[in-house]
Amino acid sequence: MQDPIEKSRDLVGGVVVMALGAGFLLSARALPFGSSGKMGPGYFPIILSVILIALGGALAIAALRRSSSEGSFGHIAWRGVLLVVGAVIFFGLAMEGLGLAPALFAVVLAAAAASRYARVRTGLPLAIGLAAFCSLLFIKALGMPMPLVGPWLSTEFWWPAASSSLQ
Amino acid sequence: MELFSDLALGVSTALSPFNLLYCFIGVLLGTAIGVLPGLGPVATIAMLLPLTFGLDPVSALIMLAGIYYGAQYGGSTTAILINLPGESSSVVTAIDGYQMAKKGRAGAALATAALGSFFAGTVATILLALAAPPLAAVALKFGPTEYFSLMVLGLVASVALASGSLLKAFIMIVLGLLLGLVGTDIESGAQRFTFDTPELMDGMNFVALSMGVFGLGEILRNLEHEQTRSVMVKRVSGLMLSKEEFKRIIGPVLRGTTIGSVLGILPGGGAMLSSFAAYALEKKSSPNKAEFGQGAIEGVAAPEAANNAGAQTSFIPMLTLGIPSNSVMALMIGAMIIQGITPGPNVITDEPTLFWGMIVSMWIGNLMLVLLNLPLIGLWVRMLTIPYHLLFPAIIAFCCIGAYSVNNSTFDVFIMATFGLIGYGLIKLDFEPAPLLLGFILGPMLEENLRRAMLLSRGDPTVFVTHPISLVMLLVAVIMLAVIVLPSIRAKREEAFSE
Numbered sequence: 001m002q003d004p005i006e007k008s009r010d011l012v013g014g015v016v017v018m019a020l021g022a023g024f025l026l027s028a029r030a031l032p033f034g035s036s037g038k039m040g041p042g043y044f045p046i047i048l049s050v051i052l053i054a055l056g057g058a059l060a061i062a063a064l065r066r067s068s069s070e071g072s073f074g075h076i077a078w079r080g081v082l083l084v085v086g087a088v089i090f091f092g093l094a095m096e097g098l099g100l101a102p103a104l105f106a107v108v109l110a111a112a113a114a115s116r117y118a119r120v121r122t123g124l125p126l127a128i129g130l131a132a133f134c135s136l137l138f139i140k141a142l143g144m145p146m147p148l149v150g151p152w153l154s155t156e157f158w159w160p161a162a163s164s165s166l167q
Numbered sequence: 168m169e170l171f172s173d174l175a176l177g178v179s180t181a182l183s184p185f186n187l188l189y190c191f192i193g194v195l196l197g198t199a200i201g202v203l204p205g206l207g208p209v210a211t212i213a214m215l216l217p218l219t220f221g222l223d224p225v226s227a228l229i230m231l232a233g234i235y236y237g238a239q240y241g242g243s244t245t246a247i248l249i250n251l252p253g254e255s256s257s258v259v260t261a262i263d264g265y266q267m268a269k270k271g272r273a274g275a276a277l278a279t280a281a282l283g284s285f286f287a288g289t290v291a292t293i294l295l296a297l298a299a300p301p302l303a304a305v306a307l308k309f310g311p312t313e314y315f316s317l318m319v320l321g322l323v324a325s326v327a328l329a330s331g332s333l334l335k336a337f338i339m340i341v342l343g344l345l346l347g348l349v350g351t352d353i354e355s356g357a358q359r360f361t362f363d364t365p366e367l368m369d370g371m372n373f374v375a376l377s378m379g380v381f382g383l384g385e386i387l388r389n390l391e392h393e394q395t396r397s398v399m400v401k402r403v404s405g406l407m408l409s410k411e412e413f414k415r416i417i418g419p420v421l422r423g424t425t426i427g428s429v430l431g432i433l434p435g436g437g438a439m440l441s442s443f444a445a446y447a448l449e450k451k452s453s454p455n456k457a458e459f460g461q462g463a464i465e466g467v468a469a470p471e472a473a474n475n476a477g478a479q480t481s482f483i484p485m486l487t488l489g490i491p492s493n494s495v496m497a498l499m500i501g502a503m504i505i506q507g508i509t510p511g512p513n514v515i516t517d518e519p520t521l522f523w524g525m526i527v528s529m530w531i532g533n534l535m536l537v538l539l540n541l542p543l544i545g546l547w548v549r550m551l552t553i554p555y556h557l558l559f560p561a562i563i564a565f566c567c568i569g570a571y572s573v574n575n576s577t578f579d580v581f582i583m584a585t586f587g588l589i590g591y592g593l594i595k596l597d598f599e600p601a602p603l604l605l606g607f608i609l610g611p612m613l614e615e616n617l618r619r620a621m622l623l624s625r626g627d628p629t630v631f632v633t634h635p636i637s638l639v640m641l642l643v644a645v646i647m648l649a650v651i652v653l654p655s656i657r658a659k660r661e662e663a664f665s666e
Contacts, residue, residue, distance in 0.1 A: 013596040017338050024345050027360050037626025041357035044614040045348050052341045059334055074595070080390035081591065084383060084563060085584050091567040092580030100568075107567060108560045115556035116393055126557055130564050142218065144572050 014060025021052030083114035099150035100139060105131040174296065177523030181531055186226050186524065193230035194532045197237020198540065201253045202245050202547045205389045205555060206562060208238045208254075209494045209604075210382040214565050216374050216502055217572040224506035225521050229528045231502060235495050236288065236478045236529065239438055240536045243280040243471050244547050248273060251551070256438035256474040259446040263459060263466030270462050274405035277544060279416055279464055280471040281537050282408075287424040287472035288533035291479035294428055295486075296526050299515060303487040306512035311619035312630050316637040316644075318613050321490045323644040324434040325605055327651050336602050339593075343606020344613065346371055353611075354618065366578040373501045373607060375570045375579040376586050380600045381494070382566045383583065384590020386559045393555060406541055416468035419449050423469035427476025432483050434492040441477030442470035479529060486522060487512055490609070494601045497608040 028049055034040025087110040095103040108127040112118050138144045151157045180186060200211045212231050219227035242254030247264035260280065267276040309317065326336040349360040350370035361367040408416070426448065427441035449469040450459045459466050481492045482499075489510030491497035500510045508518060515522045540547070570583040593600050624630040632638045 009595075009597055013335070013598065016592075016596065017342070020342065024360065027362075031357055031359060032355070035626055036621050036628065037624075039618045039621060041352035041355045041359060044617065045345060045359060048341055048345050048348075052338065052345065055334060055338045055341060059338065062334070075391050076595065077387055077390040080387050081588070084387060084390070085587055087563060088383065088567055088580060088584040088587065091571075092577040092584065095567075095571060095577060095580070104564055104567070108564050111560040111563045112556065114390055115559070117554065117556040122557060123560075126560060130561055134564060134568060138568055138572070142221075144568075145575055146568075146571070 008063075010063035010066075011060055014056045014058070014063060017056030017059060018053050019056075021049050021054075021056055024052065025049035077114075080114040083110050087111045094152075095150075096147065097150045097152040099147040099153065101131045101135045101148055102150075102153065104134055170296070173300075173519065173523050174527065176519055177525075177527035180225060180520045180524030181229070181527035185223075186229055186528060187531070189222070189226040189230040190233050190528045190532050191535060193233020194237035194240075194536050194539070197234040197239075198241035198244075198536065198547065199550060200234070201238035201241020201243075201257075202550050203553075203558065204245070204251055204253050205385065206558070207381065207385070208235050209377060209498065210385060210562070210566075211238075212495060212498045212502075213374055213377040213382065214562075214569045216498065216505070217569045219502065220505060220573075224503070224508055224518075225524050227502060227506060228499065228521065228525055229532075231499060232482070232525060232529060233532045236475060236532065237536060239471075239475045239478050240281070240284055240540055241547065242474075243284070243467075244277065244540065244544060245551060247276045247280065247467070248544075248548055249551065254438075256442045256478075257470075258439075259442050259470045260467055262446075263461075263463045266460070266462030267464065267467065272405070272462065272464075275408050275412060275464065276467050277541065278406045278408055279412070279467045281540055283416065283420045283423065283468045283472035284475040285533050285537045286420055287427055287476035288479055289530060290424050291428050291431070291476040292526060292530045292533070294480060295483055295529075296523075299483055299487045299522070299526075302483065303512035303515045306488050309512075309636070310634075311616040311623065312634045313636045313640070315613065315616040315620050316631055316634075316640040317488065318490060318609055318616065320640045320644040321434040321484070321492070322602075322605065322609065323647055325492065325602060327647045328430075328433060328440055331599050332597075333651060335598050339598055339600065339602040340606040343603040343608075344610040346376070346603075347607040347610020348614065353615070364578075366574075366576060370611075371607075372570075372573055372579045372582055373498075373604075374573050375583040376607065377494070377498060377604055378566045378570055379583040379586025379588075380590035380593070380603065382562060383587025384594055384600065386562060387587065387591040388594050389555065389559065412464050415455070415464055419445075419453070419465040419469035420472045422448060423472030424476045426469075427473035427478075428480045430473075431477035431480030432492070434484065434490070438474040438478040438481075441473040445469040445473030475533075482525075482529075485510070486514055486525075489514070489612075491605055494604045497604045500608055 024045065028042050028045040031042030031045065032040035033042045033046060087107045090110065091103055091107045105127045108130045109123055112123040112126055135148055139146055139148050181190065196211065197208065200206045200208065212234055219230065238254050239256055242252055242257035243260045243264065246252040246257040246261035247268050250261050250265035252258045252261045264276045267273065322340050326333060326340065349367055351368050352359055358368065423445040426445045430441045430444060446466060446469060449465045450456065453459065453465050455463055455465060481496055484490050484492050485496040485499055489500065491500050503510050508514065508521070566583060567580060570579045571577060573579055590600055620630060631641060
């Protein structure tokens with residue numbers, strides 16, 4: 001019944017929740033509170049933040065009162081976190097500049113590397129295939145307003161003077 | 168009879184070639200993701216939402232609904248054939264379904280699942296058509312006081328019926344409510360939690376949030392313990408049930424349908440809870456008790472009927488009250504809002520084509536699923552040979568495009584990345600993220616109704632207990648909470664979930 005992982009996990013969870021609640025409270029503090037008959041924009045958020053802190057505290061205390069040894073959180077997929085989240089952030093940063101096709105190619109390649117079964121032999125065709133398929137589907141067929149190849153890949157973007165002097 | 172003219176409208180809407188096509192695409196996609204473990208209806212619907220913005224609202228919702236109930240069919244196929252439930256609602260089907268398959272009765276198990284689901288889907292659809300209009304008529308009389316109490320009841324019930332820690336589920340709800348408040352306060356125009364970011368002024372994008380938590384978070388969890396799937400595809404033959412088998416499934420299908428229909432309506436219910444409850448009941452009451460776990464056909468019939476009935480009837484509170492009972496319904500409400508439809512009791516009268524079209528399309532969709540699934544079983548099983556390491560990069564690619572295309576803004580992509588991290592953190596800390604989404608969708612509505620109720624009562628909080636309807640709803644919420652907290656019933660609840 002006693003899960004050794006549960007204690008440290010719930011303790012950390014409770015503290016994190018309390019910190020989140022405190023963050024919300026801090027941010028909502030400046031908003032007018034109003035009165036219960038005429039609630040200001042701060043009324044509901046402040047009450048919710050206080051409830052969140054209380055619930056987080058209850059979780060942490062309940063964890064402390066349990067008599068079990070410290071445990072770990074189990075395995076954390078650091079490589080996955082880094083590559084997957086990194087790939088998504090890269091897409092956000094680079095899609096409009098690079099264009100959908102090259103950005104997706106990079107995203108899929110990076111994300112695929114997060115798997116322990118990642119091989120260049122499978123990852124490369126997957127990245128090319130998905131970039132081509134999505135470009136066709138979303139830009140050509142569905143007409144979504146995304147650049148296929150973005151301005152970063154043109155020489156004018158990097159050397160505007162050079163291209164204008166050529167004209 | 169008004170019902171018949173309404174249904175006629177529904178039939179003409181659902182049978183239009185365009186809507187038939189979207190219904191078909193929906194159930195096909197639903198079956199596919201139902202087959203694939205690691206990709207659920209919540210993430211799929213979130214990914215596809217941006218694609219439906221350009222569609223007519225009726226077609227869009229018909230397709231999204233198809234994904235949800237289609238997934239119930241798909242999940243059972245793999246549960247039976249290879250003991251790998253594609254969806255959480257098919258977990259119990261795998262117990263006896265796979266044993267039947269090992270004994271060479273895979274065809275009979277699949278046919279039982281399909282027939283049971285179809286019967287349950289039909290009954291639940293009729294129930295939806297009959298129960299929704301009177302329920303909405305009652306709800307139309309609700310004032311802000313009743314609505315506030317109804318939402319509180321909904322949130323409490325969704326927590327009470329879910330598995331896991333009660334305290335943690337409440338934390339998720341409150342966190343979701345707070346996140347739902349991000350943006351401009353509609354009454355005062357004040358900026359809340361926006362940190363002067365213009366992109367946050369209209370609120371946090373719920374598509375990006377749900378794709379982050381349910382899409383990316385799930386992928387990160389799956390990457391922890393990756394394994395290769397070895398799939399042995401055997402030929403499935405003998406789809407016909409024997410006379411004796413047919414007799415044995417009638418009772419379980421009827422009971423499963425009843426349980427599923429009731430639990431589906433309740434907040435927090437839906438497909439998964441229904442299937443667990445139906446299996447537990449059969450296991451206790453069946454005359455063939457001894458066979459359970461070794462390939463009892465009842466153990467396939469009851470949960471499969473229940474999960475489909477539950478999936479269908481969970482649309483009732485969503486369509487009549489505008490209150491989501493699970494994460495999928497929360498997304499459907501979000502989809503309606505984006506399409507410019509205000510969810511609530513007015514939907515039936517203001518958007519009759521949408522409401523009746525959806526109901527009829529659900530029945531047609533169920534019919535399509537029966538006709539589709541049995542002949543295409545080989546194809547679905549072959550889909551399982553797609554290894555996860557090729558599948559998840561594709562999911563990430565679709566999530567990126569989906570998040571970007573909601574507002575054509577890269578900001579939403581960053582929101583999704585952030586919530587991917589948060590979602591994974593929640594999984595690691597053993598928080599079930601589903602109530603977060605419910606809270607997120609209900610946050611603004613809850614505040615608005617609380618404000619209005621308190622304004623009308625001039626700040627007197629006792630209105631919530633002096634209005635009779637509101638009082639009843641709050642009492643039900645309190646009873647539900649009391650019931651779970653009481654130790655004896657708590658033990659039973661844990662037992663029910665562990666089974």
